[in-house]
Amino acid sequence: MRVRVRERGRERAEGQHILSTSALRFAELSLARATHDPAGLAVPMGRQRDSGACHAMSARNKYAQVDRTYTHTRSPLSPLIKPSLPTPSGAFGFVILAQEIETGEHWAIKFLERGNKITKVRMWRESERERVGRRWALSIFSPSLSCFPLVHSTSAGS
Amino acid sequence: MFSPCSQYVGRELINHSRLLHPHVVQFREVFLTETHLAIVMEFAAGGDMFQYVKARGGLDESDARWFFQQLIIGLDYCHRMGVVNRDIKLENTLLDGGARPLLKICDFGYSKNEKDSLPKSKVGTPGYTAPEVVSNARHYDGRAADVWSAAVMLYVMLFCEYPFERAGDAAAGVNKFARVLDRIQRVDYRFPPGIPVSEACRDLISKVLVADVGARLTVEQIQAHPWYTTDLPPGVTSMNEQCLALRGQSAGSQSEAEIQRVVMQAIGARAAADDDVDDYIDEALEEDFDE
Numbered sequence: 274m275r276v277r278v279r280e281r282g283r284e285r286a287e288g289q290h291i292l293s294t295s296a297l298r299f300a301e302l303s304l305a306r307a308t309h310d311p312a313g314l315a316v317p318m319g320r321q322r323d324s325g326a327c328h329a330m331s332a333r334n335k336y337a338q339v340d341r342t343y344t345h346t347r348s349p350l351s352p353l354i355k356p357s358l359p360t361p362s363g364a365f366g367f368v369i370l371a372q373e374i375e376t377g378e379h380w381a382i383k384f385l386e387r388g389n390k391i392t393k394v395r396m397w398r399e400s401e402r403e404r405v406g407r408r409w410a411l412s413i414f415s416p417s418l419s420c421f422p423l424v425h426s427t428s429a430g431s
Numbered sequence: 432m433f434s435p436c437s438q439y440v441g442r443e444l445i446n447h448s449r450l451l452h453p454h455v456v457q458f459r460e461v462f463l464t465e466t467h468l469a470i471v472m473e474f475a476a477g478g479d480m481f482q483y484v485k486a487r488g489g490l491d492e493s494d495a496r497w498f499f500q501q502l503i504i505g506l507d508y509c510h511r512m513g514v515v516n517r518d519i520k521l522e523n524t525l526l527d528g529g530a531r532p533l534l535k536i537c538d539f540g541y542s543k544n545e546k547d548s549l550p551k552s553k554v555g556t557p558g559y560t561a562p563e564v565v566s567n568a569r570h571y572d573g574r575a576a577d578v579w580s581a582a583v584m585l586y587v588m589l590f591c592e593y594p595f596e597r598a599g600d601a602a603a604g605v606n607k608f609a610r611v612l613d614r615i616q617r618v619d620y621r622f623p624p625g626i627p628v629s630e631a632c633r634d635l636i637s638k639v640l641v642a643d644v645g646a647r648l649t650v651e652q653i654q655a656h657p658w659y660t661t662d663l664p665p666g667v668t669s670m671n672e673q674c675l676a677l678r679g680q681s682a683g684s685q686s687e688a689e690i691q692r693v694v695m696q697a698i699g700a701r702a703a704a705d706d707d708v709d710d711y712i713d714e715a716l717e718e719d720f721d722e
Contacts, residue, residue: 336471370474371471379474379476380459380471380472380473380474381456381471381472381473381475382469382470382471382472383469383470383472384467384468384469384470385440385467385468385469385470385697386467386468387463387467387468387697387699
């Protein structure tokens with residue numbers, strides 16, 4: 274028992290150490306970035322070019338995919354609520370674990386599908402679904418764009 | 432909200448890029464592929480808190496405190512930077528790969544900067560949602576809602592179950608969701624008798640899970656609570672001051688204008704038209720909630 278307590282104590286001391294060094298490391302890193310350290314990790318890609326299109330596309334060549342299956346948010350809701358709502362993180366796209374080719378550093382890259390989506394309609398639908406009394410909302414809305422005029426006329430008429 | 436390649440992403444990213452803190456997953460840069468908008472972030476090797484807590488069937492009090500302290504430090508920083516998270520939960524807090532892991536707040540998908548309009552839409556995850564958010568309060572204090580969610584998270588860490596859900600709910604069919612929301616509004620929860628938790632810990636949770644926002648402990652008050660201050664690693668209290676001193680610097684390599692430009696490019700040309708649509712829906716929402 275004693276051993277266990279000591280171990281726990283040591284573990285905590287180590288944890289404290291991690292916390293403070295991480296803060297330090299972090300501050301150094303931030304300062305290096307702030308001063309545009311040319312040898313720093315974050316070579317400011319964007320600042321060197323003006324053409325947004327060009328740089329936005331070329332940045333991806335910096336990274337190599339390590340693990341396509343890596344996801345950091347998954348099945349977020351309890352079994353209780355899961356069937357009644359889509360999982361908020363389920364549809365955002367996907368996350369990969371990537372390695373920066375030049376430095377070997379690991380990064381998580383979150384991919385969202387391009388193209389605009391009318392997210393507010395969805396948000397509205399979600400909030401409506403939460404309000405059990407408003408059944409009409411569920412019957413009127415479909416997630417597609419085409420339902421939009423209906424939103425208009427209904428809310429103006431009620 | 433769900434796969435939202437919209438200006439919400441721009442807001443999320445800009446909020447995120449302002450945050451430089453050991454307990455916030457650091458934003459790095461954003462770029463485009465032919466089909467996707469790609470957001471490069473710090474890699475947290477330890478997985479998320481949900482898996483961590485579930486794998487252990489709940490944490491003992493000192494471990495839960497270790498994570499809760501970090502969560503509060505991270506939240507305090509975000510709030511002082513003017514960013515509310517609005518979706519604090521185990522699944523949105525990641526861990527680094529250390530033996531005694533560091534917690535990192537991760538998802539800013541719903542976050543709202545104070546300079547943007549006041550939080551008024553119902554976002555967040557049901558089990559973690561604060562009563563004033565459930566009850567459609569016109570404008571609620573996003574910080575107080577975050578604190579509520581943090582306390583729910585502490586509860587789940589300790590007891591490995593959600594405070595406002597019951598075993599029998601599953602049988603309730605379509606009403607189960609409403610039941611949870613109803614309990615949240617009545618602040619109907621109890622501490623499971625089988626799991627011993629100190630009086631100070633119960634005291635803290637019960638002072639945060641309070642429906643009256645004015646009576647709910649604030650982040651500052653939590654930081655003064657005896658349960659919180661126990662075993663607080665030295666130097667932590669001054670850490671946020673150091674981080675706040677870096678205010679104005681971007682966590683990533685891109686300026687806010689560049690981030691916005693990449694996002695706009697990802698959205699495509701329809702973005703401007705959809706702004707109007709958003710305004711329209713906002714109005715419609717407000718009218719609707721007034722009924």
